[in-house]
Amino acid sequence: MIEQGRIVVNKQILPCYYCLEIFVPQIAASAHAGQFIMVTPDMGLEIFLKRPMSLNRIDREFGVISIIYKIHGKGTKAISELGEGSEIEILGPLGHGWRIVNNCRRALLIGGGSGVASLLPLAADLAAINTKIDMLIGAASVDELFCLEEFSALADVSVSTDDGSFGVHGLISRIFPDQPKYDAVYACGPRGMLKAVQQWTDKLNLPCQLSLEEKMGCGLGTCMGCVCSVKDENGDINYRRVCHDGPVFNSKEVQL
Numbered sequence: 001m002i003e004q005g006r007i008v009v010n011k012q013i014l015p016c017y018y019c020l021e022i023f024v025p026q027i028a029a030s031a032h033a034g035q036f037i038m039v040t041p042d043m044g045l046e047i048f049l050k051r052p053m054s055l056n057r058i059d060r061e062f063g064v065i066s067i068i069y070k071i072h073g074k075g076t077k078a079i080s081e082l083g084e085g086s087e088i089e090i091l092g093p094l095g096h097g098w099r100i101v102n103n104c105r106r107a108l109l110i111g112g113g114s115g116v117a118s119l120l121p122l123a124a125d126l127a128a129i130n131t132k133i134d135m136l137i138g139a140a141s142v143d144e145l146f147c148l149e150e151f152s153a154l155a156d157v158s159v160s161t162d163d164g165s166f167g168v169h170g171l172i173s174r175i176f177p178d179q180p181k182y183d184a185v186y187a188c189g190p191r192g193m194l195k196a197v198q199q200w201t202d203k204l205n206l207p208c209q210l211s212l213e214e215k216m217g218c219g220l221g222t223c224m225g226c227v228c229s230v231k232d233e234n235g236d237i238n239y240r241r242v243c244h245d246g247p248v249f250n251s252k253e254v255q256l
């Protein structure tokens with residue numbers, strides 16, 4: 001659905017990250033962890049396409065959703081300039097989000113860069129059913145680490161940074177657990193990280209879901225701008241739209 005929202009908060013939380021909270025009661029009421037919204041950067045024609053953003057918080061009681069976004073180009077720059085109290089057009093909630101597996105006693109969440117955002121509602125849902133959660137967060141530097149406190153309240157968190165400014169120095173694969181015993185692994189982040197997670201979980205035969213961040217045009221499955229390839233049980237290659245069939249896919253089927 002398209003809902004005319006009101007911006008409650010739009011503030012810089014880190015040198016290159018912003019938090020946007022929007023009052024959109026209808027979208028908040030039907031949103032689930034792992035889904036995303038399309039945000040209209042401006043109501044004119046200059047920035048024509050909406051920008052896809054993962055839901056970072058869903059507050060159904062107050063009708064508010066939040067996203068954490070990084071300034072990437074002109075769309076996200078325009079979003080960062082929208083004032084609190086102003087109106088904003090939101091399309092959502094979109095896509096198929098995280099699936100909570102049956103009897104999920106222990107889960108591993110792996111987030112890299114802005115991909116960390118979409119794991120917070122999942123951690124909240126898993127904690128609500130008493131799942132023990134381990135969480136790995138990878139960031140370029142300490143300046144790009146967000147939601148650490150929120151995750152620490154729900155999970156046992158380990159961090160790596162590319163420049164060594166916080167946690168283990170190096171890529172997130174350096175902190176993959178030695179003795180992984182998980183009912184589910186959930187990962188969202190850059191493609192290289194997802195590939196490393198896929199290879200690691202394949203080797204250990206761990207069930208894993210990956211959330212893909214493809215470039216998107218419409219968010220509704222019509223423009224075919226975000227197609228990815230998947231392998232079915234017979235080994236045949238098919239194509240799926242990340243916005244409509246994902247963004248969360250079974251790691252065993254998606255081709256990275």
Ligand SMILES: Cc1cc2nc3c(=O)[nH]c(=O)nc-3n(C[C@H](O)[C@H](O)[C@H](O)COP(=O)(O)OP(=O)(O)OC[C@H]3O[C@@H](n4cnc5c(N)ncnc54)[C@H](O)[C@@H]3O)c2cc1C
Nearest residue numbers: 051052053054069070072073074075076114213214215216
């Ligand atoms: C399902 C999904 C969830 C996302 N969640 C987040 C999030 O929570 N926080 C966050 O910071 N970013 C997120 N992104 C990435 C974000 O959508 C892009 O950074 C943003 O669209 C860039 O727009 P721009 O105008 O600033 O950049 P430009 O490069 O000027 O954008 C040009 C076009 O490319 C598209 N585009 C550019 N980079 C990306 C990208 N990495 N992914 C998808 N489309 C892109 C834009 O939508 C636009 O149509 C998500 C992407 C997807 C697909």
